[in-house]
Amino acid sequence: MLPKSFEPVYEILEQIEKNGEVAYIVGGAVRNYLLSKSINDIDITTSATPTQIATFFPNVVDIASEHGTVLVIHHKIPYEITTFRGTKNTLEDDLMYRDFTMNAIAMNKNGDIIDVYGGTTHLNEKRIVAVQHATDRIKEDPLRIIRAVRFVSELQFSIDDTLANVMKHEAFRLEQVATERILQEWTKLIKGHSIQLAWKCIEATQIALYLPLFKEKPTLMNELATMTEPxxxxxxxxxxxxxxxxxxxxxxxxxxxxxxxxxxxxxxxxxxxxxxxxxxxxxxxxxxxxxxxxxxxxxxxxxxxxxxxxxxxxxxxxxxxxxxxPIKSRSTLVVTGHDIMELFPEKRTGKWIGDLLREVEVAVVRGHLPNEKIILKEWIQCHPPVND
Missing domain, CATH: 1.20.58 (Methane Monooxygenase Hydroxylase; Chain G, domain 1)
Structure with missing residues (x-):
């Protein structure tokens, strides 16, 4: 039986299998479940094609069907469903093309774990290991170099020596990756609670030599190397x-x-x-x-x-x-721009209104004036705006 975290997905898996195909939960959701961490997005891999999925469910959104991926909206929640990667159209073949063994663990509708490449062992060892051949996995998508470091930062894992050597040797391929994709991983990396380990990985693999601005001045990493807080x-x-x-x-x-x-x-x-x-x-x-x-x-x-x-x-x-x-924001100031305009009807509207409001704001915040309308209006009248 599926763990409670995955119960909403059961009907999707069941529907796909009723139509003669197979489907599994895979990737980060399974990894986080095994690590007893919170589960956000739940991804599904299947033998069915996007065209078939569109006939199985009433609410399907095409987000990248050319790459085998669609969204199924089930009970108002989107689930990403991707056709098996590889040429054999099997789960094992699909898992082989995933980045790291900890992300290549699947779960069926009964809650059974399918671990072809030793991901659960590596999770227990807190090691990030490439699926089968590290060089192949990195060449398929060099972004995985940054992803590995991101997982170090998030999970406090170490990178397998073989993978680390490949990352260093192939780091130049990061220049082939769209900056927007690197930024997505970097955003998560800098928020990780084991960020100091991430800096050490970046230094060891010389990744910074291929990152925007850092490659122009590698010593920028010195500003981060000793930082322990995310x-x-x-x-x-x-x-x-x-x-x-x-x-x-x-x-x-x-x-x-x-x-x-x-x-x-x-x-x-x-x-x-x-x-x-x-x-x-x-x-x-x-x-x-x-x-x-x-x-x-x-x-x-x-x-x-x-x-x-x-x-x-x-x-x-x-x-x-x-x-x-005395006040937390301008909205709690008892005088407004409209009040000021009424005090100086001969003046045309302009920047002076905001400037004068700021003066009042500062006086109130610093305790020089109370936030009382009569007193503030009197002060404003005594401090008219400077003529243009």
Whole structure:
């Protein structure tokens, strides 16, 4: 019987088999189940083709049928289903083309584990081992070089010596991989709790010589080599690299690594916050200005850069100070831009409104003025905007 984590998938496997084909749960979901870790996406491998799958289920989305993959929406949850890889259309042949033995473990609808290549043994040994021939697996998809290091960071596993040697020898092939795909793995890698082991793997295999910007200045890795704490995400990573080494600016990191505008904007804010910190320390305005989603990344950034602050202690003090602020955001300020316009009806709307609101905001946050409408209006009238 399927473990409870996989029960929602039973009907899919059963439906495929009712139509004369075979199907198995495979990959990360099975690996995480065996490691007693949380299970997110559940992938299925099958002898059926995408065309057949489309006839088995009422709600099928074609995401890459040319590569044998479709999504089946079952009870509003998407499941990725891929036709067996290889020429023999068998489970064993499919598993042979997967990256590492720990990801080449399957489970049938009865909950039985099918482990052809010793993945469970390697899981117990905490070793990342390529399926059969490491060189073949890396040449099939060089991204697997970064994936291996990502799993080191996430799982605190070691890389099998044979695989490590192949990764070093074939590292140049990373230049053939789309930067966007590398970025996906890098994003997970820098969040791993065994990140220091990952840096050691990168150094041993000389992977950095083929990564954007690092290949232009390999000594950038020196800024990471001794780091033991994971990053919250890409924005914190980029801000940290910009602070610790000014060889490349924010725009270069974003462009070369093909990061999103969201990452760019968040990283830029973190750098602005850090500049304020350098000038004024952790004052009321810094605590007020740091947007809530960026509190944790900024605290972790400070902890990494200063190296003498406990992130947990800093966060506790930060939140205590934040709770004590007279206002938490501009929306809690009792005067608005409309109020200011009414006080100066002869003025045309423009940037001056926001500037004046900021002055009021700062005065309230710093305790120079109470957040009371009458008093603030009187202050504003006494401090009219400068004429254009």
């Amino acid at each position: 990053f919250n995400g890409l924005a914190e990573f980029v801000a940290y690299m910009c602070i610790r080494n000014d060889t490349f600016d924010l725009q270069q990191w974003i462009k070369k690594w093909k990061m999103s505008n969201e990452v760019k904007n968040d990283a830029n804010k973190l750098l602005l916050y850090y500049n304020h910190y350098q000038l004024h320390g952790i004052d009321d305005m810094l605590i007020y200005d740091v947007e809530e989603p960026l509190i944790t990344p900024f605290i972790q950034l400070l902890q990494k850069v200063t190296e003498n602050l406990s992130a947990n202690m800093l966060r506790q003090k930060w939140m205590e100070k934040r709770d004590a602020l």
